[in-house]
Amino acid sequence: MVTIANIDLDDGAYVEWAGFVGDVPMFATADGDVIRVEGGQTVLSIHDGLLCAELVQSGDALLTGGEDGKVCRINSDGISTVLTDLEDSWIDQIAAGPNGAIAFASGRNATIIIDDKIASEISLERTIEGLAFAPKGMRLALARYDGVELHWVTSGGSTQVLEWKGAHTGVCFSPDGKYVVSNMQENALHGWRLKDARHMRMQGYPSKVKSISWSPKGKWLATSGAPAAIVWPFTGKDGPMGKAPKELGSMGKLQVTCVACHPTEEAIVIGYSNGMILIVKIEDGQEVPLRSEGKGAITSLNWNKQGTQLAFGSEQGEGGIIDVTS
Amino acid sequence: MDEAEEKIPVTVLTGYLGAGKTTLLNRILSEKHGKKYAVIVNEFGEIGIDNDLIVKSDEEIYEMNNGCICCTVRGDLIRVVQKLMRRKGRFDAIIVETTGLADPAPVAQTFFMDEDVRSKAKLDAVIALVDAKHFLLSLGDSPEAEDQIAFADVILLNKTDLVDADELAKVEATIRTLNPRAELYHTNRSDVDLTKILDRGAFDLDRVMESDPQFLDHRDDHHDHDHDHGHDHHHHGHAGLDGNVHDTTIGTVSLRGGDLDPKKFMPWIEKVTQTDGPDILRLKGIISFKDDTDRFVVQGIHMILEGDSQREWGKDEKRESRLVFIGRNLDHEKLKRSFAACAA
Ligand SMILES: [Zn+2]
Numbered sequence: 001m002v003t004i005a006n007i008d009l010d011d012g013a014y015v016e017w018a019g020f021v022g023d024v025p026m027f028a029t030a031d032g033d034v035i036r037v038e039g040g041q042t043v044l045s046i047h048d049g050l051l052c053a054e055l056v057q058s059g060d061a062l063l064t065g066g067e068d069g070k071v072c073r074i075n076s077d078g079i080s081t082v083l084t085d086l087e088d089s090w091i092d093q094i095a096a097g098p099n100g101a102i103a104f105a106s107g108r109n110a111t112i113i114i115d116d117k118i119a120s121e122i123s124l125e126r127t128i129e130g131l132a133f134a135p136k137g138m139r140l141a142l143a144r145y146d147g148v149e150l151h152w153v154t155s156g157g158s159t160q161v162l163e164w165k166g167a168h169t170g171v172c173f174s175p176d177g178k179y180v181v182s183n184m185q186e187n188a189l190h191g192w193r194l195k196d197a198r199h200m201r202m203q204g205y206p207s208k209v210k211s212i213s214w215s216p217k218g219k220w221l222a223t224s225g226a227p228a229a230i231v232w233p234f235t236g237k238d239g240p241m242g243k244a245p246k247e248l249g250s251m252g253k254l255q256v257t258c259v260a261c262h263p264t265e266e267a268i269v270i271g272y273s274n275g276m277i278l279i280v281k282i283e284d285g286q287e288v289p290l291r292s293e294g295k296g297a298i299t300s301l302n303w304n305k306q307g308t309q310l311a312f313g314s315e316q317g318e319g320g321i322i323d324v325t326s
Numbered sequence: 327m328d329e330a331e332e333k334i335p336v337t338v339l340t341g342y343l344g345a346g347k348t349t350l351l352n353r354i355l356s357e358k359h360g361k362k363y364a365v366i367v368n369e370f371g372e373i374g375i376d377n378d379l380i381v382k383s384d385e386e387i388y389e390m391n392n393g394c395i396c397c398t399v400r401g402d403l404i405r406v407v408q409k410l411m412r413r414k415g416r417f418d419a420i421i422v423e424t425t426g427l428a429d430p431a432p433v434a435q436t437f438f439m440d441e442d443v444r445s446k447a448k449l450d451a452v453i454a455l456v457d458a459k460h461f462l463l464s465l466g467d468s469p470e471a472e473d474q475i476a477f478a479d480v481i482l483l484n485k486t487d488l489v490d491a492d493e494l495a496k497v498e499a500t501i502r503t504l505n506p507r508a509e510l511y512h513t514n515r516s517d518v519d520l521t522k523i524l525d526r527g528a529f530d531l532d533r534v535m536e537s538d539p540q541f542l543d544h545r546d547d548h549h550d551h552d553h554d555h556g557h558d559h560h561h562h563g564h565a566g567l568d569g570n571v572h573d574t575t576i577g578t579v580s581l582r583g584g585d586l587d588p589k590k591f592m593p594w595i596e597k598v599t600q601t602d603g604p605d606i607l608r609l610k611g612i613i614s615f616k617d618d619t620d621r622f623v624v625q626g627i628h629m630i631l632e633g634d635s636q637r638e639w640g641k642d643e644k645r646e647s648r649l650v651f652i653g654r655n656l657d658h659e660k661l662k663r664s665f666a667a668c669a670a
Pocket of ligand 1: 394395
């Protein structure tokens with residue numbers, strides 16, 4: 001049995017992030033509001049225009065960046081703090097690392113905050129289009145035109161540059177820290193095995209890959225960008241090289257717009273361009289429908305820690321909480 | 327699902343430092359015309375306007391991975407336009423300001439080459455703002471000044487009060503050498519009627535020729551074919567080489583013919599844009615295909631080519647094919663010959 005609780009958002013508001021802060025469902029819209037759902041709904045006005053949002057690693061607070069130049073932290077109780085204010089410069093990227101580390105980027109500049117103090121500031125020649133902490137938090141990956149740079153989170157130490165021609169618009173580490181994967185402007189992902197910087201080309205998508213998610217132990221990388229979830233195996237020592245990805249949740253021509261791996265089991269929740277949501281087991285492709293359709297494409301999907309509840313948002317002002325256990 | 331959303335029109339504003347862009351943008355942002363504009367300006371540029379709908383950006387060029395130097399887009403626009411589009415109802419249209427030295431092609435190409443931008447926004451027109459007093463000097467400095475004029479759909483010759491009649495005539499003649507087909511307005515302090523520059527649909531296949539006065543003149547055969555500016559098509563290609571106004575490799579080639587064979591024309595136009603793409607700034611055309619009741623309309627920027635059936639030929643309309651190229655080092659004779667070979 002599956003139950004859905006639908007959340008009323010502002011008419012048509014684009015949901016940038018839907019998920020759980022602590023145990024409290026929250027929905028962050030592109031307009032800059034964060035809707036907190038506990039008992040009833042409370043609307044927190046956080047930004048004039050919200051560009052990015054990410055949960056801190058403990059799961060107890062949401063980090064947001066806005067068109068207003070502010071970086072904010074919203075706790076599960078709804079109390080928010082402005083961490084930084086760059087005034088009218090957009091905060092384009094935000095990332096969370098271990099022990100409360102935070103990184104954010106505006107244009108070509110990134111700032112790393114550790115223990116509430118600025119640990120390092122990084123300036124690149126090109127715009128920073130993706131940020132991700134390595135699993136142990138010692139290094140930060142920055143995606144930019146023609147490659148990804150790995151910087152130590154405290155100043156000093158040599159930068160490792162992973163080059164690959166073209167625009168890299170996002171970046172992540174595998175959970176074991178052995179691989180770095182970037183989203184590209186082209187319809188492809190690019191990966192590097194860190195120990196020898198070996199390239200991994202993951203191509204063949206009909207459109208850009210905007211959503212990617214690692215399975216909990218890093219065996220699988222689930223991705224959007226096709227009319228099915230494309231799931232790359234990272235089981236051997238060569239990553240996905242020479243292996244075909246699984247195509248899961250194929251629904252005719254319907255595009256997959258969002259994916260989120262279950263926090264404990266080898267299953268993926270998939271969101272589609274028509275608002276449909278389903279869960280699929282990686283092993284055998286068995287599907288369980290969760291939502292038949294909606295007004296717009298699914299933009300965000302996040303599980304709670306236990307993997308019992310799922311929050312979703314769409315680009316047309318829809319949000320909801322799905323209980324998959326009841 | 328919701329019905330398909332209307333695409334947001336995008337106007338590109340080019341022009342040199344001091345040509346009057348700030349004044350024009352201020353007017354667009356403040357005057358009552360019933361539309362709200364989001365304006366994307368260069369963060370290191372001259373525009374000093376404080377407004378909620380001003381977004382600073384950094385003119386970042388992406389080369390697309392096919393190795394061709396002309397196939398470039400603006401990476402920053404892809405990011406900014408996508409982000410802006412998420413906030414519905416905040417604005418009705420977008421203006422992209424480019425710095426003086428910017429090549430207008432990557433801006434325009436972004437709206438054709440990026441799938442996300444293309445699905446939400448459409449290029450409306452490219453406006454070039456020209457400072458009448460400093461234009462001739464700036465031409466010597468860089469090919470970009472020429473490109474901006476040649477590329478434009480609408481040219482605002484601004485600060486005309488700062489030059490005398492002779493100088494103005496010389497500036498206008500030079501502009502016409504580079505671009506005989508754009509609409510041209512004389513202005514002081516950017517005082518143009520905004521309806522002349524906004525919502526033009528110059529890149530709409532349906533309206534591709536409406537904003538082109540030369541094509542309008544040709545559409546109705548009862549009109550006089552001798553235009554006041556002397557733009558008879560036989561001379562377009564060589565206007566620049568006549569050389570007394572401004573020495574340039576930019577020229578216009580206007581081609582005319584009768585019914586064409588689509589099996590010849592389509593491969594030909596594709597080949598021309600593939601091989602000469604880097605030199606072709608703009609192309610526009612209305613084609614009459616034999617045994618086809620519809621007008622076929624084409625337009626292009628460098629190697630990007632779009633074409634579609636537009637509407638039925640009118641009863642009193644003379645069926646003919648017309649194609650115009652603006653570009654550098656265009657081989658007039660070769661284009662003419664190979665175009666003629668497409669006849670049905
Ligand atoms: Zn090209």
